[in-house]
Amino acid sequence: MIATNKKIWLSSPHLGGTEQKYVAEAFSTNWVAPLGPNVDAFEEAIALYLKEDVHVAAVASGTSAIHLALVLLGVGPGDDVLCQSFTFSASANPILYQGANPIFIDSEADTWNISAALLEEAIIKRIQKNKKPKAIVAVHLYGMPYDALAINQISKKYNIPVIEDSAEALGSEYLGIKCGTLGDISILSFNGNKIITTSGGGALVTQNKELKKKAVFLATQARDNAPHYQHSVVGYNYRMSNVVAGIGRGQMEVLNDRVLARRKNYQYYRERLENIPGIYFLREPEGTKSNRWLTTILLNSYEERERVRLCLENENIDSRPLWKPMHLQPVFKNALAYTNGVSEMLFDRGLCLPSGSNLVEEDLEKVTNLIKNTLLR
Numbered sequence: 001m002i003a004t005n006k007k008i009w010l011s012s013p014h015l016g017g018t019e020q021k022y023v024a025e026a027f028s029t030n031w032v033a034p035l036g037p038n039v040d041a042f043e044e045a046i047a048l049y050l051k052e053d054v055h056v057a058a059v060a061s062g063t064s065a066i067h068l069a070l071v072l073l074g075v076g077p078g079d080d081v082l083c084q085s086f087t088f089s090a091s092a093n094p095i096l097y098q099g100a101n102p103i104f105i106d107s108e109a110d111t112w113n114i115s116a117a118l119l120e121e122a123i124i125k126r127i128q129k130n131k132k133p134k135a136i137v138a139v140h141l142y143g144m145p146y147d148a149l150a151i152n153q154i155s156k157k158y159n160i161p162v163i164e165d166s167a168e169a170l171g172s173e174y175l176g177i178k179c180g181t182l183g184d185i186s187i188l189s190f191n192g193n194k195i196i197t198t199s200g201g202g203a204l205v206t207q208n209k210e211l212k213k214k215a216v217f218l219a220t221q222a223r224d225n226a227p228h229y230q231h232s233v234v235g236y237n238y239r240m241s242n243v244v245a246g247i248g249r250g251q252m253e254v255l256n257d258r259v260l261a262r263r264k265n266y267q268y269y270r271e272r273l274e275n276i277p278g279i280y281f282l283r284e285p286e287g288t289k290s291n292r293w294l295t296t297i298l299l300n301s302y303e304e305r306e307r308v309r310l311c312l313e314n315e316n317i318d319s320r321p322l323w324k325p326m327h328l329q330p331v332f333k334n335a336l337a338y339t340n341g342v343s344e345m346l347f348d349r350g351l352c353l354p355s356g357s358n359l360v361e362e363d364l365e366k367v368t369n370l371i372k373n374t375l376l377r
């Protein structure tokens with residue numbers, strides 16, 4: 001018998017079909033450069049999807065978009081930046097690129113995202129020390145919107161801008177507003193494992209036209225207006241290429257389907273597993289809609305989590321522990337942190353299940369049965 005154990009991936013690229021048409025256009029018109037009609041059209045498609053009057057700058061990655069956001073907000077050496085601890089390291093690394101200090105904020109239990117209470121406590125304590133933080137990085141982790149009302153209220157009260165890390169949350173909504181438009185500056189990612197992909201890429205989103213212009217200026221080496229090459233500020237080579245943007249145009253055409261498929265995965269797992277003792281699913285708080293980029297579960301203990309993870313691994317099924325909080329990462333060992341135990345608990349007991357929009361029912365059934373059998377054993 002032929003081995004039927006094909007790999008089931010956590011989240012793999014899922015092309016729609018029209019991507020190659022746009023990529024071919026880039027070749028046939030010789031727009032194989034970090035500007036061109038695909039870049040313009042991709043930016044327009046994202047803006048149209050998100051909200052009226054937003055401005056989008058397509059860049060090389062979500063990470064570079066966060067870096068540009070920090071530069072645009074004037075974050076520099078020695079500044080403090082508050083950052084959600086429970087996230088992927090790319091939310092925090094650009095703070096170090098700027099020579100600034102990340103201060104990590106733990107999560108709330110309802111959304112697993114940045115705790116408003118801890119955030120305000122940190123701000124008050126830093127202001128008492130005459131070190132008012134320069135920015136807040138908040139993240140919609142796994143597609144679940146953070147409590148934007150509470151976070152924006154704190155941001156306004158203390159006049160500290162929010163960088164909205166929406167890398168995992170394109171297609172999610174908070175009170176009917178699309179994630180990616182909730183911060184002073186927002187960022188998206190089109191990395192290979194995200195809800196849509198350009199093979200690699202990102203975007204910076206802002207409601208301010210001038211800020212977009214400035215972002216593009218910085219992302220294309222910050223060249224002054226002169227016939228020769230003249231530079232007054234530090235520039236970056238962060239612009240998205242017109243070839244890659246062609247993939248993005250095709251992906252935008254199927255974004256709604258991808259969100260539906262991921263939400264269906266979550267629904268499938270939850271319906272079949274939530275009545276088993278010792279397994280817990282994160283619910284959407286009222287007024288929020290998650291794109292369910294990844295379906296995540298909590299088990300009763302680290303040992304249970306490992307039992308499930310290893311059992312899936314044995315069957316060639318990809319699953320992954322939840323993000324390790326940044327305040328526990330060796331690279332950030334010197335950073336201050338305001339903690340409450342939530343993110344450490346999540347890291348201990350949480351697991352991401354295969355969640356790609358290209359999974360078929362047979363895959364989902366196999367994963368579900370394995371988890372059920374492991375937990376009931």
Ligand SMILES: *Cc1c(COP(=O)(O)O)cnc(C)c1O
Nearest residue numbers: 061062063088090091167189191
């Ligand atoms: C993927 C991701 C990023 C970085 O995006 P890239 O396009 O991979 O650079 C940033 N933040 C979060 C939460 C992410 O998941």
